[in-house]
Amino acid sequence: MQRPMHVGLTGGIGSGKSTLGQMLQSCGAVLIDADAIARGVTAAGGAAIADIRAAFGPDAIDATGAMDRVRMRALAFSAPQARAQLEAIVHPWVTRLGDQQAQDARVAGNRVIVFDIPLLVESGRWVRKLDAVVVVDCSTETQIHRVMARNGLERAAVQAILDTQASRPARRAAADAVVLNDGIALDTLRSHAIELARLFGL
Structure with a gap:
C-alpha cells in the first residue's frame, strides 16, 4: 500500500487556516484537525x-461538564505554568487520536492527509513527520480584527494569544507553500486550495 502524502497546515489565530483546511478536504484530502480533537x-x-x-x-x-473555555483561556494566557500543565494533559490525547485518524486514512487508501495544526512550528516535532508544510498568512492587524469579531475578545486578549504563537517570519520560514489570505475573497482562497490539491496529486 502506497503511503499517503502528509501535509501540515498551519497559521496564526485568525489567519483562515481552518477555512483553507476545509476547502482542501472538499478537494479530496483527509483533514485531521488538532483543534477539533482538542475540543x-x-x-x-x-x-x-x-x-x-x-x-x-x-x-x-462548567455546568455542562465541559472544560470552562473562557476561564481556562484566561488562566492559560496569564500563567505560562498553567498553560503548560493544560497542554500536558490535552496534547497527548490530540496526538493519540490524530495518529489513529491518520492510520484509518492510510488503511482506507487515501492519497493525501492534511494535518491542521495551529502550533506546528512551535512544537518543533511535526516538521520531520511531514512531506510538505502549508502556511496561511495575513497581517497581524487582520488577525486581531478577525478574532475580535469572531470570538468577541478585547484587542488586548487577542494580542496576548498572538504573543504566545510563532512569529509570521518563523512560520513562513518553515513553509513549503504560503497562502496569503489578506483582503481576498473566499472564491480566491478556494482557487488556492484547488491549486494546492492538484500539486499534492488530488
Missing part, C-alpha cells in the same frame, strides 16, 4: 475532563 476531549464526557478537574479544580469545569 472533543475537553467537551462534556471527554477523555481529558477528569485530569483537568484533578489538576485545576471543579471551577475548571
